[in-house]
Amino acid sequence: MVHFDIFHENSDVRDSDKRQQGYVRPAAVAGAFYPADRTRLKHLINTQLDYGRALLRQLEPQLPVGVPKAVIVPHAGYMYSGTTAALAYALLERGRGVVKRAVIVGPTHRVAVRGIACSTAIAFATPLGAVPIDVDAERKALELVADEPLRSGIHAHPGAPASAMIVNDPTHAQEHAVEVQIPFLQTVFGPNLTIVPLNAGDASPEEVGDVLRALWGGPETVIIISSDLSHYHPEAYARQLDDETIDNIAHLRLPIHPRRACGAYPINGLLDVLVRGLKTAQCETTRETSDEEEGDSHKPSAEQFDLRLLGRSTSGDDGVVSLAGKSRSDMNDPDEPVVGYASFAVWQNANTGIGDATAQNTNxxxxxxxxxxxxxxxxxxxxxxxxxxxxxxxxxxxxxxxxxxxxxxxxxxxxxxxxxxxxxxxxxxxxxxxxxxxxxxxxxxxxxxxxxxxxxxxxxxxxxxxxxxxxxxxxxxxxxxxxxxxxxxxxxxxxxxxxxxGKPMTMPVRSRTKLEQTLQPGKDGLILTDSQGRRATFLPQVWEQLPNPHDFVSHLLAKAGIKPSYDWNNGEIECERYEVTAYAEH
The missing domain is CATH 3.30.700.20 (Hypothetical protein ph0010; domain 1)
Incomplete structure (x- = not known):
């Protein structure tokens, strides 16, 4: 376990004593954008990830195998955009145990900067704990001389791989775009994760792209681009604007304008990488490699990337995400001002088989x-x-x-x-x-x-x-x-x-009554899935507490987020059964 001395943000965060003790950037928007209570936060994230996993099961047959190298995810309050972000994070779960570092790039909503800013912090804190920052990677990207400390206000040295990278604490102090991604990352990748939190201000696509190339790494690193889409247009118009922006991103049409996406600068940097490739990358990874390994092994050409839309929504959709390739859900109020959201994923070397060892487990x-x-x-x-x-x-x-x-x-x-x-x-x-x-x-x-x-x-x-x-x-x-x-x-x-x-088997029942008549108490494990992708299971051991089939089904519906009294007659609920051999210590 890594321990840090926590300091609250004030005007003197650049003080040398704090650097020596280890400045941890405290959570700035806990209690506003997401719950400040650890238990409530964990419950909300897991609920939204459940929703994302259920959607992903519908989408996965059309997606490449393996762990995405990068995702674009929204950064609004979890109650508005959390489910859209969770769709991408559910996909990134394929990398648990492999991914050890996340490079997170968001925009600057509060303190504008010229360039792409890291901070002097050694960790970012959330209610789920403090996540260490890969400070060595930041130093290499800035090309600092030996033992030169990070100080707010310095710029990358001439000739550095990330020439537009700077160090700026004020822009990170209250910024939410990076922070809201961290609890999801902590949940998906576990306690061994490190991060590189960056705020992209005024910078060209190539400048942001150079920062990404400098930090690209190998399979241990994922890139998180944090961006919402249009802001506060009537929903009918917002959807039109957002679909145009989504189409431009999907077809790598640079540049995306900040009026269309608040994270346009980070998005444009990623698109620059996809268009130009990684031929100028420094390939600094967090794993130990030989000089031979660190050469061109992670420098593919641009055509080896595969960018896919996953889903889209607005703040007026009450958390309902419309999957790629499907029409949007009905609008609650076409005239309501809304913020738009979308999630994308990028696979590297998707056509060369790299990453095929990672199975598409969503179960x-x-x-x-x-x-x-x-x-x-x-x-x-x-x-x-x-x-x-x-x-x-x-x-x-x-x-x-x-x-x-x-x-x-x-x-x-x-x-x-x-x-x-x-x-x-x-x-x-x-x-x-x-x-x-x-x-x-x-x-x-x-x-x-x-x-x-x-x-x-x-x-x-x-x-x-x-x-x-x-x-x-x-x-x-x-x-x-x-x-x-x-x-x-x-x-x-x-x-x-x-x-x-045992292997789950689909039950040929189309009604709740038939399901309850067919179930074998004490023997069958049961999985229920509805048309919205909500899904839950009970092991056969649960029959000990719920021996009546009607009660068993009612409680399982409730666990899936469906009304316990819900009745169906036309196959609206997919039912699967499985058997279990259990061994317990006595």
Whole structure:
């Protein structure tokens, strides 16, 4: 865990004592643009990510595989633009475990600057914690001489890779465009993320593009471009303007005017990279590479980028996002002044197969109560791609259960630093049991004194069962957004349960009545999905608390954000069932 001395913003943030102790830029818009309460913020983000994941399932067949290299996302209050941003962040979840750095570029709403400004801060704080800044990358982009500190007011040295980059604390002090992206990034990528927060003021597309090229990095880095679209036009007219702007962005028509997008300068910088390519990039990455590796390996030509619109909305749409390729939703009031939003994604080398190792998993689930939370990336589980079989719940034995529980325990001990014995490491356990290399889907549930302490899982197999269980065990202990991480002192109090899921099968039922008549209490896990993409699941274990099929379905509808009393007769709700073999410690 990285610890920082937190300082509140004042007129003397450039003071040398603060630099030495470590200036952390405090949250400026918590409580206004998003909740200041940690629990409320986590709940809101996960709810909006659930919505984004559900939309993404409809969109993914038309999208490239792999992790996007860059996204364009809005930056208004979460209640207005959060769902549109969540669509892009749900897509970026493919990179969890791989992406370690986010370069975030927003506009300057409050303090104008000439150039692209970083700050002297070593971290940005949000209610979810402080996120370290990759200060070394900023120094390299500015081409500072050895040991030269960052001071507000300095400019990049002549000949620096990012010639228009500056250091300016005042423009960051109250700016929201970068800040509102950070809680989403913390949720999607976890605690090991670093950021490079930048405000782009008056600058040419090439100048902003040069900053992006200097910080582009490899697969460990994503680029976040923060921008809304038109501001405060009647919705009927705003949609027309925004669709024109979206079309210009999609066709790389430079420049986008600031009247059409408040983040026009950052957008134009990204478009410059897509048009000009990365041939001038310095390719500074956060991973260790040899001189040979750091050369042209991340310098493709412009035609190797694939830019896609994901979805669009306005502040008058009540959080409803219209997917790319589909018509917009009905307007509540065509004359209402609104702000426009859109999310885009950019893949690098999309036509060359780079990134294909990252599977399109959109089925991970947080908690046995069915709150979707796609936290995984299949890049770490490549072994599953070549598996000839899928381990199903029905095929598991008591011996399998003993191994799975031991594997989950070993992964948690290793994460907590409680076991350094090589022979008991998760990787060794997996090597000792070849069946763990077969593809499988699992849940890991932790309880303490009979109370839920963490639960993370996946509905469909997309990687090796061993990797799935060991990673879910760590995520259940450390990354379930409903709970604080498990401490080493708590470890002896934990009870572990591992559930291995069979493949979900569509149920041929078109009404609620038929569904409730068909369900097998105590045996069936159930997934419900409506036409708006709302989705939730209950494991078969939930039958113990809800033995009546009508109550089981009612509570699951509520978890999906649908009225518990909702009835249907014409297939409005898609129903899938699956079976689970569960192993619990006693």
């Amino acid at each position: 991970a689930v947080n908690g046995s109560d069915g709150n979707t939370t796609n936290r995984e990336t299949a890049q770490q589980g490549k072994a599953a791609d070549n598996a000839d079989e899928v381990v199903s719940g029905a095929a598991m034995t008591t011996d399998h259960g003993r191994v799975l529980l031991g594997l989950a325990r070993a992964a948690i001990r290793q994460h907590l630093g409680l076991d350094n014995k090589p022979e008991s490491a998760p990787d060794i356990i997996i090597k000792q049991h070849p069946w763990l290399n077969e593809s499988g889907a699992s849940f890991v549930t932790l309880t303490e004194h009979g109370q839920l302490r963490g639960c993370i899982g996946t509905l469909e197999a997309y990687r090796s069962l061993g990797k799935d269980v060991s990673d879910h065990a760590v995520d259940a202990a450390a990354h379930d957004p409903r709970f604080f991480p498990v401490s080493p002192e708590e470890y002896p109090l934990l009870q572990v349960e591992v559930s291995v899921l």
